[in-house]
Amino acid sequence: MKTGYVELGRAQQERWQTAYEQNPSLHGAEPSAAARWTAELFGAAGIDDVLELGAGQGRDALYLARQGFSVHATDFSEAALHQLRLDAQRDGLDDRVTAALHDVRDPLPPADATVGAVYANVLLNMAFSRAELRSLVNEIRRVLRPGGLFVYTVWSTEDRGYGKCSAIGDGLYAKDGFVGRFFDLDLVHELADRWELRGADGYTEDPHALWRVTQAKPHPVS
Known part of the structure; x- marks a missing residue:
C-alpha cells in the first residue's frame, strides 16, 4: 500500500467531509433496508437504546428514533452530524437522538457493558485494515451488555463492483477517491x-450486494 493506514484514514475523513458538505442529502432521506429490518429485530428483543456507528447524515438514526429507540449516533464527519x-430538531426527535464526532479507530466512548445494541450500516467495509476491523469489533463487544x-x-x-x-x-x-x-x-x-x-444473510440493495450480519455478545459463563 502506498500510504499508511493513518494517512489513509485522514484522507478518507477529508473525502467524506467534502462529500457531505457538497450534498446535504447525500444518501437520501429514506432509511436503508437494513435499518427497517434492524428496527424489527431490536424491538422484538426488547432493546430501547442503540449506538449507531458511521451514521452519516442520519437517515437510519432518525428512522430508529421514530420507531421509539433512543439513538446515540456517531460519525467522523462534522458536516454529516451537523445535518443530522x-x-x-426539525422532526422533533432531538430528545431521542444525540450525535457525537468520533473516529471508530479510537476506543468507543461508552463504558463497559452499558449499551443495548450497536448498529453499523456499510461502515465496516470502509478503509480499515483487518487489524483495525478486529479492534473495532472487540470494542463493540466491550461496550455491549451481555x-x-x-x-x-x-x-x-458477490457485488458487481468487486x-x-x-x-x-x-x-x-x-x-473516485473513496476506499x-x-x-x-x-x-x-x-x-x-x-x-x-446469529446470522449472515446476503441481500441486495441497489446497486450493491451485501451481507447483513447479526451477532450477540455472549453471557458470561457462571
Whole structure:
C-alpha cells in the first residue's frame, strides 16, 4: 500500500467531509433496508437504546428514533452530524437522538457493558485494515451488555463492483477517491470470533450486494 493506514484514514475523513458538505442529502432521506429490518429485530428483543456507528447524515438514526429507540449516533464527519442534528430538531426527535464526532479507530466512548445494541450500516467495509476491523469489533463487544446485539452490513464479494475497482493492497479497493473492502464469508466468521453469530444473510440493495450480519455478545459463563 502506498500510504499508511493513518494517512489513509485522514484522507478518507477529508473525502467524506467534502462529500457531505457538497450534498446535504447525500444518501437520501429514506432509511436503508437494513435499518427497517434492524428496527424489527431490536424491538422484538426488547432493546430501547442503540449506538449507531458511521451514521452519516442520519437517515437510519432518525428512522430508529421514530420507531421509539433512543439513538446515540456517531460519525467522523462534522458536516454529516451537523445535518443530522438539524433534521432531528426539525422532526422533533432531538430528545431521542444525540450525535457525537468520533473516529471508530479510537476506543468507543461508552463504558463497559452499558449499551443495548450497536448498529453499523456499510461502515465496516470502509478503509480499515483487518487489524483495525478486529479492534473495532472487540470494542463493540466491550461496550455491549451481555446478550446485546450487533448488526452490521457490508459489501459482499458477490457485488458487481468487486474486482472492477483499483486494488491498493490488503483487500482494499479505491474508486473516485473513496476506499473500501468487499467481505467474503471467511471474514464475516473471523470477526464473529468470541461472539454468538446469529446470522449472515446476503441481500441486495441497489446497486450493491451485501451481507447483513447479526451477532450477540455472549453471557458470561457462571
